[in-house]
Amino acid sequence: MKIRVINGPNLNMLGIREPDIYGRQTYSDLADMIKEHADKIGTDVEVLQSNHEGDLVDMIQECYGKIDGIVINPGAYTHTSVAIYDAAKAVSIPMIEVHISDVDKREAFRQTSYIRAACIKTITGHGFNGYIEAIDFLKKYIEENG
Numbered sequence: 001m002k003i004r005v006i007n008g009p010n011l012n013m014l015g016i017r018e019p020d021i022y023g024r025q026t027y028s029d030l031a032d033m034i035k036e037h038a039d040k041i042g043t044d045v046e047v048l049q050s051n052h053e054g055d056l057v058d059m060i061q062e063c064y065g066k067i068d069g070i071v072i073n074p075g076a077y078t079h080t081s082v083a084i085y086d087a088a089k090a091v092s093i094p095m096i097e098v099h100i101s102d103v104d105k106r107e108a109f110r111q112t113s114y115i116r117a118a119c120i121k122t123i124t125g126h127g128f129n130g131y132i133e134a135i136d137f138l139k140k141y142i143e144e145n146g
């Protein structure tokens with residue numbers, strides 16, 4: 001089973017950006033934590049990040065025929081990008097939306113998510129652990145649904 005974790009803009013700034021919201025751990029801490037968990041559960045998980053909308057579309061399209069499940073935190077593009085939503089619908093691979101912060105309790109503009117309608121589940125406000133929960137959920141979902 002292959003899972004791809006895709007992170008959007010400014011997530012490479014974790015540890016520096018707004019630590020009161022996103023914490024003090026860095027992006028590389030996040031990637032290490034995910035890879036360690038992947039090893040523990042014996043699943044092939046790759047972790048990618050881009051600040052560019054088109055790159056995120058490419059990262060989703062590349063999954064077609066190769067990847068069984070996607071965990072995505074599109075960052076600010078969550079709230080604006082029809083292109084990322086369209087890419088998710090195009091490949092039709094089980095996808096989970098993750099946000100480190102509780103977007104639904106923040107500014108009004110964060111309460112719109114285009115990607116949500118293409119996802120089997122959304123996890124918000126669980127910090128880095130949200131990614132681990134998403135991987136575990138996705139693994140079980142893929143095992144049960146093929």
Ligand code: DQA
Pocket residue numbers: 009010011073074075076077078098099100101102103110
């Ligand atoms: C975020 C929430 C978004 O609103 C924001 O633009 C981000 C990070 C989160 O993980 O909490 O960049 O996706």
